[in-house]
Every structure is written in C-alpha cells, then in structure tokens.
Amino acid sequence: xxxxxxxxxxxxxxxxxxxxxxxxxxxxxxxxxxxxxxxxxxxxxxxxxxxxxxxxxxxxxxxxxxxxxxxxxxxxxxxxxxxxxxxxxxxxxxxxxxxxxxxxxxxxxxxxxxxxxxxxxxxxxxxxxxxxxxxxxxxxxxxxxxxxxxxxxxxxxxxxxxxxxxxxxxxxxxxxxxxxxxxxxxxxxxxxxxxxxxxxxxxxxxxxxxxxxxxxxxxxxxxxxxxxxxxxxxxxxxxxxxxxxxxxxxxxxxxxxxxxxxxxxxxxxxxxxxxxxxxxxxxxxxxxxxxxxxxxxxxxxxxxxxxxxxxxxxxxxxxxxxxxxxxxxxxxxxxxxxxxxxxxxxxxxxxxxxxxxxxxxxxxxxxxxxxxxxxxxxx
Amino acid sequence: xxxxxxxxxxxxxxxxxxxxxxxxxxxxxxxxxxxxxxxxxxxxxxxxxxxxxxxxxxxxxxxxxxxxxxxxxxxxxxxxxxxxxxxxxxxxxxxxxxxxxxxxxxxxxxxxxxxxxxxxxxxxxxxxxxxxxxxxxxxxxxxxxxxxxxxxxxxxxxxxxxxxxxxxxxxxxxxxxxxxxxxxxxxxxxxxxxxxxxxxxxxxxxxxxxxxxxxxxxxxxxxxxxxxxxxxxxxxxxxxxxxxxxxxxxxxxxxxxxxxxxxxxxxxxxxxxxxxxxxxxxxxxxxxxxxxxxxxxxxxxxxxxxxxxxxxxxxxxxxxxxxxxxxxxxxxxxxxxxxxxxxxxxxxxxxxxxxxxxxxxxxxxxxxxxxxxxxxxxxxxxxxxxxxxxxxxxxxxxxxxxxxxxxxxxxxxxxxxxxxxxxxxxxxxxxxxxxxxxxxxxxxxxxxxxxxxxxxxxxxxxxxxxxxxxxxxxxxxxxxxxxxxxxxxxxxxxx
Numbered sequence: 003x004x005x006x007x008x009x010x011x012x013x014x015x016x017x018x019x020x021x022x023x024x025x026x027x028x029x030x031x032x033x034x035x036x037x038x039x040x041x042x043x044x045x046x047x048x049x050x051x052x053x054x055x056x057x058x059x060x061x062x063x064x065x066x067x068x069x070x071x072x073x074x075x076x077x078x079x080x081x082x083x084x085x086x087x088x089x090x091x092x093x094x095x096x097x098x099x100x101x102x103x104x105x106x107x108x109x110x111x112x113x114x115x116x117x118x119x120x121x122x123x124x125x126x127x128x129x130x131x132x133x134x135x136x137x138x139x140x141x142x143x144x145x146x147x148x149x150x151x152x153x154x155x156x157x158x159x160x161x162x163x164x165x166x167x168x169x170x171x172x173x174x175x176x177x178x179x180x181x182x183x184x185x186x187x188x189x190x191x192x193x194x195x196x197x198x199x200x201x202x203x204x205x206x207x208x209x210x211x212x213x214x215x216x217x218x219x220x221x222x223x224x225x226x227x228x229x230x231x232x233x234x235x236x237x238x239x240x241x242x243x244x245x246x247x248x249x250x251x252x253x254x255x256x257x258x259x260x261x262x263x264x265x266x267x268x269x270x271x272x273x274x275x276x277x278x279x280x281x282x283x284x285x286x287x288x289x290x291x292x293x294x295x296x297x298x299x300x301x302x303x304x305x306x307x308x309x310x311x312x313x314x315x316x317x318x319x320x321x322x323x324x325x326x327x328x329x330x331x332x333x334x335x336x337x338x339x340x341x342x343x344x345x346x347x348x349x350x351x352x353x354x355x356x357x358x359x360x361x362x363x364x365x366x367x368x369x370x371x372x373x374x375x376x377x378x379x380x381x
Numbered sequence: 382x383x384x385x386x387x388x389x390x391x392x393x394x395x396x397x398x399x400x401x402x403x404x405x406x407x408x409x410x411x412x413x414x415x416x417x418x419x420x421x422x423x424x425x426x427x428x429x430x431x432x433x434x435x436x437x438x439x440x441x442x443x444x445x446x447x448x449x450x451x452x453x454x455x456x457x458x459x460x461x462x463x464x465x466x467x468x469x470x471x472x473x474x475x476x477x478x479x480x481x482x483x484x485x486x487x488x489x490x491x492x493x494x495x496x497x498x499x500x501x502x503x504x505x506x507x508x509x510x511x512x513x514x515x516x517x518x519x520x521x522x523x524x525x526x527x528x529x530x531x532x533x534x535x536x537x538x539x540x541x542x543x544x545x546x547x548x549x550x551x552x553x554x555x556x557x558x559x560x561x562x563x564x565x566x567x568x569x570x571x572x573x574x575x576x577x578x579x580x581x582x583x584x585x586x587x588x589x590x591x592x593x594x595x596x597x598x599x600x601x602x603x604x605x606x607x608x609x610x611x612x613x614x615x616x617x618x619x620x621x622x623x624x625x626x627x628x629x630x631x632x633x634x635x636x637x638x639x640x641x642x643x644x645x646x647x648x649x650x651x652x653x654x655x656x657x658x659x660x661x662x663x664x665x666x667x668x669x670x671x672x673x674x675x676x677x678x679x680x681x682x683x684x685x686x687x688x689x690x691x692x693x694x695x696x697x698x699x700x701x702x703x704x705x706x707x708x709x710x711x712x713x714x715x716x717x718x719x720x721x722x723x724x725x726x727x728x729x730x731x732x733x734x735x736x737x738x739x740x741x742x743x744x745x746x747x748x749x750x751x752x753x754x755x756x757x758x759x760x761x762x763x764x765x766x767x768x769x770x771x772x773x774x775x776x777x778x779x780x781x782x783x784x785x786x787x788x789x790x791x792x793x794x795x796x797x798x799x800x801x802x803x804x805x806x807x808x809x810x811x812x813x814x815x816x817x818x819x820x821x822x823x824x825x826x827x828x829x830x831x832x833x834x835x836x837x838x839x840x841x842x843x844x845x846x847x848x849x850x851x852x853x854x855x856x857x858x859x860x861x862x863x864x865x866x867x868x869x870x871x872x873x874x875x876x
Contacts, residue, residue: 055496058447058488065451066480072458073477076469076545083455084462084834091844094455095851101448102855105440111865113858151544154463154831155711157742161463161835162544170840335470336540338548346478353485360489360509363501377499 008340009330010312012074015347017307019067020138021300024131024187026060028292029053030100031195033127036120038211044371045208046120047108047381052202052369053195054104054381059357061097073343077149077333078318081163085147086137086171093133096126104381127195128188135187137171139180141310142234142255144321146173149328166322179237182230189223190276194299197283197292204368209289216283216291234309235259240319240327248316248324258309265308272301385830387841388460391848395453396815397808398852402446402859404807407521407571408578409439410514412602412609417510421503427873431598432510433498434871435582440495441862445855452848460841464822464832470547471537471557472527479523486516521574522567529563531823532814533631536560539735539826541713541728546826562631565623566814572616573807579610580770580803583777585867587796590787598873600781607778614771621767622666628817629667629675632824635817636667637678638753639760645677645685654761678753682746696746703741706734739826748828751819759812766806773799 032053036046072079083090099122106112107119146166154160167173174180196212196219203209239254251257259266279295282288311317316327334340374380382390413435420428454476458465493501493509501509530537536553537546548554557563583606589599628636637645640652640663648671651662664673668688676685676693684695694702709731716724743749777796780786786793818824822832 055492058491059485061447061451062480062484062488065454065484066477068455068458069473069477069480072465072469073473076466076473079458079469079473080462080465080834083458084460084465084836087459087834087836087840087844090455090459091847094452095847097451098448098851101451102444102858105444106858106862109862109865111858111861113854113861152711152714154467154544155707155714157707157831160742160831161833162466163462164835168837170836335473336543336547338551338553339470339474341551342548342554343474343477346474346481349481353481357485357489360493363505364493364497367500380496 003341003344005337005340006331008337008344009334011344011347012070012334012340013307013311013317013330014304015350016067016070016074017304017311018300019063019070020307021303023060023063023067023134024190024303025194025296025299026056026063027131027134027187027191028194028198028296029057029060030127030130031191031193032199033123034192034195035199035211035215036124036127038215040211041208044374045205047374048203048205048208048369048371049199050104050107050120050123050381051374052199055364056198057100057104061101064097074335074340075328075330075333076335077163078328081147081149081328081333082137082145082171082318084161085163085165086140086145086174087165088169089133089137089171089174093130093137096122096129099123100126100130108381127191131187131191132184134184136174136177136180136184138187138306139177139183139230140174141317141319142237142239143174143177143180144240144319144327145171146322147320147326148323149320149326179230179233182226182233186223186227186230189219189226190299192219193223193280193283194292194295197279197295200283201289201292202365202369204370213284216280220280220284240316240324242314242316242327242329242331244314246329246332248319248327248329250324254315255309258313258315262308262313265305265312268301268308269305272298272303272305274298276302382838384836384838384841385833387838387845388833388836389829391460391841391845392453392456393815394845394849395449395456395852396811398856399446399449399453400807400811401804401856402442402449403517403521404570404574404577404803405442405581406439406446406517407514407574408576408581408609408613409435409442410510410517410578411575412578412582412605413439414507414511414514415605415609417507421507427597427601430871430873431601434598434873435602436495436510437866438585438863441859441866443491445852445859448855449852459844460834460836461822461832462834464827467545467827467832468531468823470545471530471534474548474554475523475527475530475557479520483516483520483523486512487520488516490516518571521571525567525570526558526560526563529560529566530557531821532566532818533560533562533627534823534826539738541710541731542717544710544714546823561623562627565620565627568616568620569624569810572613572620573810575613576610576617576767576770577803577807579606579608579613579774580799582606583610583774584797584800587777587786587793588867589870591790591793591797593787595870595873596787598871600784600786603777603781603786607774607781610774611771611778614767614774617767625666626669632818633676634678634681634749634751635756635813637676637681638751638756638817639813640675641753641757642675642677643679645675645680647672647674649673649675678750681749696740696743696749699737699740700743700746702734703737703739703743705741706731706738707741709734710738736825739821739823739828739831742828742831743820748820751817756813756817759809759816763806763809763813766802766809770799770803770806 103119103122107116149163196215200212235256238250241251242248275294275298279291282291311330316329318328320326413432416432490509490512494513536556538549540547583603586599586602589595648661649663650658650660661671667675682696709727712727820828
C-alpha cells in the first residue's frame with residue numbers, strides 16, 4: 003500500500019464518518035420538535051424515548067469523527083481545534099448538555115426542572131448542526147490561521163498553528179457562504195428527524211406533525227442548499243500542485259466535480275435520494291422516507307468531502323497564508339500509522355453489522371403511548 | 382497565572398471529574414453483569430430486579446461520564462494544539478481505535494441493555510449487558526495505551542521534516558500496545574474501577590440494612606459487591622507493584638517525588654509517613670532487590686549510574702544537549718532545500734541529541750522536579766485508603782456470608798462512609814500518576830510549556846469556569862437523583 007493510497011483511504015473514511023454523523027443527526031433534528039405546541043407531553047416523551055435510543059450512536063460517531071481526524075490528519079486536529087476554539091467549545095457544550103438531558107429530564111430530583119433539559123436538547127438540536135455545518139463551510143471559504151512548524155524550536159513562542167483573530171472560529175458565522183451550509187444542515191437534520199420519528203413512533207398526531215414539519219423545512223433547506231451549491235460552483239477554490247504549492251483557482255470546485263465524474267454521480271444520486279425521502283415523508287403515506295433520505299445524506303456529505311480534499315485541493319485552506327493551507331498530503335499521519343489503522347478499519351463492517359442487528363432488534367416494535375406509560379425503562 | 386497554568390488546571394479539572402464517573406461505570410458494569418447472569422442461570426426474578434436496580438444507578442452515572450469524556454478528548458486539540466500535532470501520529474491511533482472498537486460497542490449495547498428487556502431475548506439482553514461492560518473496558522484499554530505511551534514513549538522516532546514523533550515502523554505499533562507501562566496502567570485502572578463498584582454497592586446495600594429495608598437484596602448485593610471488590614483489590618495491588626517497578630525504570634523522578642527521596646542509594650527505605658520508615662523496602666518495591674539502587678531527586682538532577690550500569694547524565698547536561706538539538710532542528714529546516722550538506726551536518730547533530738530535545742525547552746534543571754509534597758501525600762492516601770477498603774470488603778463480605786451483618790450498626794455506617802473514601806483513593810492515584818510526571822506531557826520529549834495552543838489567558842479562564850460550573854452542576858444533579866433512586870429502592874420484595 004502506497005502512502006498516497008493510505009492518505010486517500012483515510013480521507014475517504016473521514017468523509018464516510020462525516021456522512022454518517024450528519025445522517026445520525028436526525029436525533030438533533032427530531033429534538034427540535036420538543037418545542038411543538040401541538041404535541042402533548044406524552045407525545046413529546048414518545049419523541050424523546052425514540053431519539054433516546056439512538057443519541058449515543060450520534061454522539062459516538064462525533065467522538066470517532068474527532069478521533070479519526072486526530073489519528074489520520076493530526077495537523078487539522080491541532081490547527082482547527084486549537085484555533086477555532088470558541089466554535090468547537092460551543093459545539094461540545096451543547097453535546098455535553100445533550101448527554102445528560104435524556105437521563106435527567108424526567109427525574110424529579112433534577113434541580114432545574116424537566117423543561118430546562120428539554121430546552122438543552124433543543125439548543126443542541128439547533129446549534130450543533132448549524133455550527134458543524136458552518137465549520138465545514140470554512141473548508142471552502144478558508145480560515146484565518148498560519149502554520150509554522152519551526153516555531154516549536156522557539157521556547158518563548160512555540161505554537162505551530164496560530165489563529166489570526168480573537169474570534170477563534172466564531173467569525174465563520176459572518177461568512178455568508180459558510181452560513182448557508184450551516185443552515186442547510188440545520189433544515190436537513192430537522193427533515194431527517196421528522197422522517198425518523200415518522201418511522202419509529204406510532205401516533206397519528208405525532209406523524210401528522212412530522213409530515214407538516216417536513217413540508218415546512220423543505221423549502222428553506224432547498225433554498226439554502228442550492229444557494230450554497232451555486233456559490234460553491236462559481237467561487238475560487240484552493241488548488242494544490244504536485245509540489246504542495248497552494249494557489250487560488252477559478253471554478254475549482256466545479257472543476258473538481260467535472261474532473262471526478264464518480265463524485266458527481268455520487269453527489270447527484272445522493273441529492274435524488276434525499277429528494278425521494280423528502281417526497282415520501284411529505285406527500286405519500288410511506289413511513290420509510292428516512293432510509294432513502296438517510297442514505298442520500300451520507301452520499302452527498304461524502305461527495306462534499308471528496309470535492310473539498312481530492313483532486314489537488316486544500317481541504318482546510320488558510321486565507322491568511324495560502325501556503326499554510328492543509329491538504330491531505332501535508333496534514334496526515336505517517337505511513338506506518340495510517341497502515342496500522344487501515345487494518346483496524348477493516349473491522350468497521352463488523353461494527354456496522356452489529357449496530358444494524360441491535361437497531362433492527364430494538365426497532366421491530368414502534369414506540370407507542372403504552373410504552374411510555376407502561377414500562378419502567380424509559381426516559 | 383499564564384495560559385500554560387490555566388490550560389493545565391482546566392485539563393486536570395476535566396480529568397478529575399471524568400474519573401469520578403468512569404470507575405463506577407467499570408465496577409457497576411461487572412456487578413450487574415454478574416447479577417443478570419445469575420438471573421439467567423437460576424431463572425430467579427429476584428436477581429433480575431437486583432440487576433435492574435444497579436443498572437438504574439449505572440445509567441445515571443454513565444451519562445455524566447460520557448459528558449465529561451467528550452470534553453477531555455477534544456481538549457487535546459483545543460488546549461494542547463502543539464501536543465496534538467507532535468504526538469498525533471502516535472497518540473491518535475489508539476484514540477481512533479478506541480472509538481471504532483469500544484465506543485460503538487458501549488453505545489449500541491447500552492441502549493439494548495437499558496431499553497431492551499421486553500424487546501430482545503433474555504440471552505441477547507445478557508450479552509448486551511456484558512458487552513456494555515466489555516466495551517467500557519476496551520475503551521479504558523486504548524486510552525491507557527495512549528496514556529502509557531505518554532509516560533514511556535516507545536516505538537517512536539522524531540521526524541525533522543514533519544517536526545513530530547512518528548511511528549518508527551508498522552511493528553512499532555505492537556511496542557506501543559504492549560508497552561509495559563500501558564499494560565500495568567490498564568489493569569491498575571480497570572481493577573480500581575471494580576473496587577469502586579464493589580465499595581459503592583456494599584455501602585449502598587448497608588444503608589438498606591441500616592434502614593431494615595430490602596434485606597435480602599442488600600445481603601445478596603453485599604456478597605456480589607464485596608467479591609468483586611476483593612478481586613479488584615488483589616489485582617490493584619499486583620498491578621500497583623508492576624507500576625512501581627515501571628516508575629523506577631522509566632520515570633525515576635516520579636518515584637523519587639512519591640517517596641520524597643532527596644538522596645537515593647541502595648537498600649533505600651520506604652517512608653510510611655515522615656519519621657516512620659521500613660529499611661530496604663523501597664529498593665525491594667522499586668527493583669525487587671534489597672540491594673537495588675533507587676535514585677533520589679538530587680541524584681537525578683546531578684546524574685547517576687543506574688542498576689544496569691548506565692550512566693545517566695545530569696539534567697543540566699540533558700538541557701544543553703536538548704538546546705543543541707533544537708538549534709540543529711531549526712538549522713536543518715532552514716537549510717534543507719538550499720544547502721543540503723550543511724543541512725545534513727545539522728541533521729547529524731540533531732540525531733545525536735534528539736532524545737534530550739524536550740529538555741532544551743526547560744529554563745532550569747529544577748523544572749524537572751514535580752510538586753513533591755502533593756505527590757508524596759497523594760501516594761500515601763492512595764495506598765492507605767486502598768488497604769482500608771480491602772479490609773472493609775473482607776470483613777463485610779465474610780459477615781454477609783455468615784449472615785451476621787444486620788446487627789453491626791457501626792460497621793454498616795462505616796461501609797457507607799467508605800463510599801467517598803474510594804473516590805479519594807482513585808483521585809489520589811491519578812494525582813500520583815499525572816502530577817508525578819510533570820513537567821512532561823510526553824516523558825522527556827515534550828514539556829507542558831511547549832504543548833499548548835495559542836490562546837489568551839482570558840479564553841482558557843472562561844472555558845475553565847464554564848466547564849467547572851457545568852460539571853459541578855451535573856455532579857450535584859447526579860448525586861441528588863442517585864439519592865432519590867436509592868431512597869426509592871429496588872423493586873424486590875421488602876423482606
């Protein structure tokens with residue numbers, strides 16, 4: 003296995019994990035419905051108990067996504083997490099609150115009341131997809147950082163990756179193009195959440211509200227996503243040549259789609275599947291829209307990551323110093339580490355298989371009002 | 382205080398909070414898996430309800446452990462950015478493997494364990510309970526492989542082109558995985574979790590006996606809890622012995638600080654408390670040889686000859702050679718494209734001194750001495766409390782077995798009081814391990830002052846107080862909910 007193959011393989015896995023993470027953020031999207039006033043407390047608890055059996059998968063995928071970035075592209079981990087400090091801290095804080103909210107929200111000794119924990123879940127449902135989407139948006143707009151590896155020889159100022167402004171990543175919220183991706187993700191997860199609840203909860207009112215929600219979120223999602231895509235295809239991109247020199251190239255991302263037809267097909271297939279799921283959820287009686295929409299989401303996100311990093315592209319560009327931009331080649335782990343992890347990654351299908359089996363076993367019966375009022379094991 | 386100190390305080394606080402929840406997860410996972418196994422084998426509903434009760438407490442604790450854990454993982458990047466780059470090639474792999482192999486196992490089977498009683502078969506449920514605990518243990522293994530590597534960085538080589546520690550070969554990964562420090566740390570940490578679980582279960586069960594409630598449940602739980610705790614304590618002592626040997630070999634300064642040993646020598650005495658010593662005992666513990674040489678703090682600062690007759694240079698000499706390595710690295714980087722011959726000469730100097738490169742960042746030799754008082758007393762708290770807790774479980778387990786426990790009121794109260802002690806014991810252990818290795822993030826390679834991110838003091842202070850407030854709130858809520866659940870009690874018959 004060549005070093006180049008291993009680097010590309012790990013970028014592929016990062017893309018796959020990113021895709022799975024966005025799909026699994028149906029948990030966040032579904033929790034946005036906890037604020038729906040047309041749902042009774044019992045119906046909201048049905049939603050909570052539905053997402054409550056999946057939230058750990060989303061959480062774990064996020065942690066593994068971070069861990070995989072650390073292991074395979076450590077310069078991204080050190081530059082982005084250490085630099086875009088406030089964005090990552092905000093994202094993490096919302097997930098931290100989410101982690102305890104399921105267990106604590108329905109306990110009368112929880113000090114701050116059930117409603118507070120439901121608000122935490124909704125804040126996580128809103129901020130996590132928006133901020134993660136906006137941060138991924140900076141993969142195309144660029145960020146304000148420099149990388150100087152020799153700095154480590156200077157004990158007085160040893161930090162290799164330094165951020166150029168005091169906003170430490172929050173400035174991305176002011177970048178229109180990045181924000182469009184953040185909003186796209188927010189509306190998409192709301193749709194995925196509604197599709198998931200439709201499939202997992204047996205209650206006519208809940209299902210009616212989910213179909214309504216899909217219709218309501220479809221238009222802003224399509225507007226934001228198509229707007230983001232149009233700007234992406236027309237904007238300058240960060241190209242990197244064989245010697246590792248980064249330069250700006252007009253229509254770089256459009257070129258990437260055209261020069262990597264397989265990625266284009268992947269992207270278009272994903273878009274069609276998302277639209278199919280959306281149609282099934284909003285306009286048909288089908289309850290299975292989550293599956294085409296979910297698979298479509300994974301494919302689209304993977305294609306977006308491929309366009310960001312493959313075909314001679316700097317995936318984490320610096321707009322302060324072009325040559326500080328991170329590429330798959332200059333930011334990855336060593337060949338041996340990637341090789342060891344390659345063998346470990348062969349276990350992923352086994353992991354996916356047992357998750358699928360457990361998921362199937364747990365979801366054979368839908369969540370009903372009787373389950374919430376009857377069994378002792380519930381949130 | 383500067384950004385280095387605040388970053389250290391923040392990381393220490395996060396790790397300390399995380400370690401409040403993890404050991405109970407590890408210990409309760411084993412206790413409830415044993416109980417559910419008894420239910421499946423004996424087909425006795427009593428054991429099912431007993432297991433379900435401890436599962437309820439497990440779930441309350443598990444959630445906060447996850448919440449603190451995610452902050453800990455990402456703080457490597459947010460607050461220790463140089464560290465992340467410098468060691469990502471070595472440290473990241475165990476972390477990623479932990480995610481792929483352990484986290485998903487825990488996450489998937491926790492949901493089945495908690496919600497699946499009426500949804501999956503009895504055997505699948507039992508397997509899920511065991512797999513939740515096994516997942517947590519695998520997770521502990523990989524994070525301790527990473528931690529063990531920080532204490533004893535094996536299988537690595539410094540690459541001046543990328544400016545980081547890299548895996549020396551594909552086989553080097555096995556050196557990292559089988560690192561003796563990692564193995565002993567894993568067993569020490571995981572079995573200390575069993576002790577925590579055992580002490581917790583025994584203590585809570587004694588409260589029911591005091592209140593004369595659910596006595597059958599309480600006695601059965603004390604038996605299972607004390608057996609788990611006693612086995613855990615035995616394993617903790619064995620792995621602790623191995624940890625002492627490894628500290629003497631790889632981190633002699635940590636051992637010297639833990640003993641408050643200024644001047645070492647052969648037949649070194651072990652200090653129980655200041656003024657009370659056992660002659661020769663430290664040599665035996667550190668080298669398994671009465672005549673083994675144990676260096677003191679001054680010996681390490683000034684240089685000494687170890688038990689294998691290796692001459693260990695003074696810290697001042699290491700610092701000098703470290704600075705030569707840093708200068709050579711800067712020169713090599715500046716000249717490698719323009720003047721290959723000069724770059725090769727710089728590379729040779731670098732290679733010759735690279736093992737001391739981390740020392741080049743120190744200001745004075747005394748920087749390698751950790752806070753001796755903190756490490757010394759933490760070590761004594763850990764050992765003293767560990768012995769006390771073993772005694773507690775032996776006595777309670779025996780009396781529960783003989784069914785002579787219910788009328789020993791003072792003993793029941795003492796068992797309840799042991800619950801906070803097991804946490805102090807566990808925290809003290811980590812203080813020894815982590816404060817004792819200061820100033821190094823990676824032993825000998827990367828001191829804390831070079832491992833940081835480029836952040837303002839204000840930013841780190843803000844997140845420190847933010848996390849402190851969040852974790853403290855969660856802890857308060859967890860304790861309150863647990864007390865509520867304990868008061869409510871299990872659903873077993875009140876006999």
